[in-house]
Amino acid sequence: MENAQLISLSRQMALQRQMDVVANNMANINTSGFKAENILFEEYVMPVARNRDFQRLDQPLSYVQDWTTVHDLSAGAMVQTGNELDVALSGNGFFAIETPAGERWSKSGSFQINANGTLVDLNGNAVLGEGGPIQFGPEETGILIAADGSISTSQGPKGRLRLVEFADPQELTREGSNLFAGGTPVAATGTRTMQGFVERSNVSGVSEMAEMIRVTRAYESAASMTQRQDEMRRTAIQRLGEPNA
């Protein structure tokens, strides 16, 4: 009988995690370049006795286990900002960003130029070109970024943005600060850059709301199941404990 309660407990714990994922997606609904996350569950079958000679065989019990989060890498809406340092990526590519901890990947293309003239992301990490960070001189005006990522200014060509793609983007892990880490990057072939645009978060408010309602209801039903199990046991104990039983 306790098994039923433990199983619904495993379900409740998984649902709490799922709620955390929904909350994080919703919190980042306005974060540029954010990619929604989905959580996947797995059935965890309890091991049963191997010996099949018993009169009544062991019944397999399945618990639920949160197993993995997957990145929903579909494109977000492209919003025109008119800012020359806003770059959106159309395609599966990522920007390469140089952080103190090594190279990281990002989909968020709202860049700035720092005091030294280096192209940086919002945290001040250098955005990498094919030959390292991209440097602008004080006299340069009119920055143009072509569809293939090549940059030119009033002083001529400045190199190209380093865009990377991944054979299996699900290998990437998230680091916060709009950065992804890991994976095996290859030079992007099918990705185009769009200057003056920013890619919005791809979180869909409607489906996250629906997901949230589903999670809360499922949680409630698991909780009420636990309650009924408890009542059932209590009644059983009461009946069996009556002196004239």
Added chain:
Amino acid sequence: MKALYIASTGMSAQERNVEVISNNIANMRTTGYKRQRAEFEDLLYQQISRAGSTTSDQGTMLPAGLEIGSGVRTVSAPRVMSQGTVNMTERELDVAVRGEGFFMVQLPDGRTGYTRDGSFERSADGMLVTSSGYALEGGINIPADARSVSISADGTVEAFVGNAPEPMQQGQILLARFANKSGLESLGDNLFIETPASGAPQIGVPNADGTGNLLQNYLEMANVNSVTEIADLIAAQRAYEMNSRVISGADEMMQSTTQLR
């Protein structure tokens, strides 16, 4: 329940967003105002199981990790330094900058302020000052008996004095530009000052040195687009509402837990 705290970070981020948008809308008619845009980033992730960790004795690996984010934060609200529309005012002391440069202004505390607001006035002693009364750097004096003033695209200020047929040169307006304009600090009063992030000003002559040129009788309007701002406001408000729904959803879950016995 982490979801409660995660959703609360979302609500406070959207609150910031609305603050930035409402300041843009409030300054829709401010000369030379540059709009701001709130930028967000996701917070740290809790790695419950890492991608690539071994799942069996045979060396199979987890193809993707289990990671739970912890919300969002506002990272900055950089100014969008695009050119505002240039409107004709037919006032001879109104000057607009077309290009990158900023006018330099002497602040009362001795620092130099930078502004895109070119609605100048003459002070009592004939100096060219901003509408708040701060003198333009370089000290341009316009004689009391000047009939008219002309400011050329390269910043040369000339005045036709008395009955003289030839104009007299009164000085030159210089412009400053910055490696990172978005890094300037706003003082209010349409003024900016330099910061370590903006870099030092590079002072140049208008129409050369990449600072842009001047346009007399015109003023630069704010670069706020009301339609975009209202659309952003609606999006921010809805995002706020959805985050508050997540909080009440998480609360419902907690409630069903606490009612258990």
